Amino acid sequence: MSDKKITVSVIRERKLAGQAISMLTAYDYSMAVTLDRAGVDMLLVGDSLGNVVLGYDSTLPVTMEDMIHHGKAVCRGAKRALVVVDMPFMSYQVTVEAAVTNAGRIMKETGAQAVKVEGGEEMAEVVSAIVRAGIPVIAHIGLTPQSVHQLGGFKVQGKSQAAAQKLLNDARVLEKAGAFALVMECIPEALAQKVTQALQIATIGIGAGAGCDGQVLVINDLLGMCSGFTPRFVKKYANLERMISESVTAYIREIGEKQFPGPEHSFQLAEVELEKLY
Ligand SMILES: Nc1nc(=O)c2c([nH]1)NC[C@@H]1CN(c3ccc(C(=O)N[C@@H](CCC(=O)O)C(=O)O)cc3)CN21
Ligand SMILES: CC(C)C(=O)C(=O)O
Numbered sequence: 126m127s128d129k130k131i132t133v134s135v136i137r138e139r140k141l142a143g144q145a146i147s148m149l150t151a152y153d154y155s156m157a158v159t160l161d162r163a164g165v166d167m168l169l170v171g172d173s174l175g176n177v178v179l180g181y182d183s184t185l186p187v188t189m190e191d192m193i194h195h196g197k198a199v200c201r202g203a204k205r206a207l208v209v210v211d212m213p214f215m216s217y218q219v220t221v222e223a224a225v226t227n228a229g230r231i232m233k234e235t236g237a238q239a240v241k242v243e244g245g246e247e248m249a250e251v252v253s254a255i256v257r258a259g260i261p262v263i264a265h266i267g268l269t270p271q272s273v274h275q276l277g278g279f280k281v282q283g284k285s286q287a288a289a290q291k292l293l294n295d296a297r298v299l300e301k302a303g304a305f306a307l308v309m310e311c312i313p314e315a316l317a318q319k320v321t322q323a324l325q326i327a328t329i330g331i332g333a334g335a336g337c338d339g340q341v342l343v344i345n346d347l348l349g350m351c352s353g354f355t356p357r358f359v360k361k362y363a364n365l366e367r368m369i370s371e372s373v374t375a376y377i378r379e380i381g382e383k384q385f386p387g388p389e390h391s392f393q394l395a396e397v398e399l400e401k402l403y
């Protein structure tokens with residue numbers, strides 16, 4: 126594996142070559158370093174940090190300052206992976222001008238290579254304006270968590286013929302608007318496959334089946350570090366919560382038993398110096 130920086134052109138070439146694309150969320154420096162070294166292609170500073178890092182029950186309270194703060198940390202750790210920062214709720218929905226200004230702030234202040242925005246055809250103008258400013262954009266359709274109250278909950282999208290047709294149309298319009306990739310969240314596998322075949326740009330699925338050009342997951346879900354969040358699309362590759370809990374329990378016990386710190390963790394004073402003390 127080459128350690129050259131992944132660019133938007135590399136992602137385009139991967140789609141054409143039929144080579145799978147891997148993406149994971151990261152919210153801090155040490156996780157970014159670890160995932161980057163493991164070879165993940167793209168790191169998403171997701172607004173899911175609202176849930177996972179900040180403890181909100183949705184992504185709606187997340188601010189530009191939150192995204193920039195965590196985006197900077199991730200960019201410092203990502204040598205090879207392409208870093209994408211989610212635009213937070215209300216940073217791009219009010220006016221096209223504000224959307225471009227905020228996308229520009231994210232690029233200037235974090236060093237990310239792209240931004241991501243949620244929404245279908247209604248976001249085409251925003252996407253093309255940001256792209257015109259020279260900023261690569263990933264679009265995001267299907268279950269768009271910033272619209273959870275309009276969607277009426279976290280439910281699979283595109284299940285009726287009309288809803289599926291709208292998503293296919295949204296995808297085509299967003300490609301035309303200049304998005305270089307498309308995240309599809311919680312939609313039927315056959316629909317995601319149809320969209321993937323219809324587009325020249327890469328599709329990245331989360332709960333959208335194996336027919337996408339790539340996959341994304343929230344890192345805490347994959348590692349088993351977010352108790353209680355178990356939608357169908359999550360595969361737990363580890364149980365870090367248990368490992369952390371067992372490690373900390375051992376630490377507490379060893380403190381009580383004077384097992385920690387041992388001599389190897391402590392600094393010694395020469396006997397002659399000790400004798401001089403009065
Ligand atoms: N830890 C975490 N992981 C995520 O993937 C994630 C977040 N947080 N926060 C922001 C959004 C919210 N997301 C969610 C939240 C809930 C479901 C969910 O309950 N899905 C059901 C659908 C059930 C149905 O309609 O049949 C599922 O079982 O997958 C899906 C995505 C995805 N994002
Ligand atoms: C789930 C992914 C696609 C996302 O938008 C996030 O983590 O915020």
Ligand SMILES: [Mg+2]
Pocket residue numbers: 171172173211
């Ligand atoms: Mg998001």
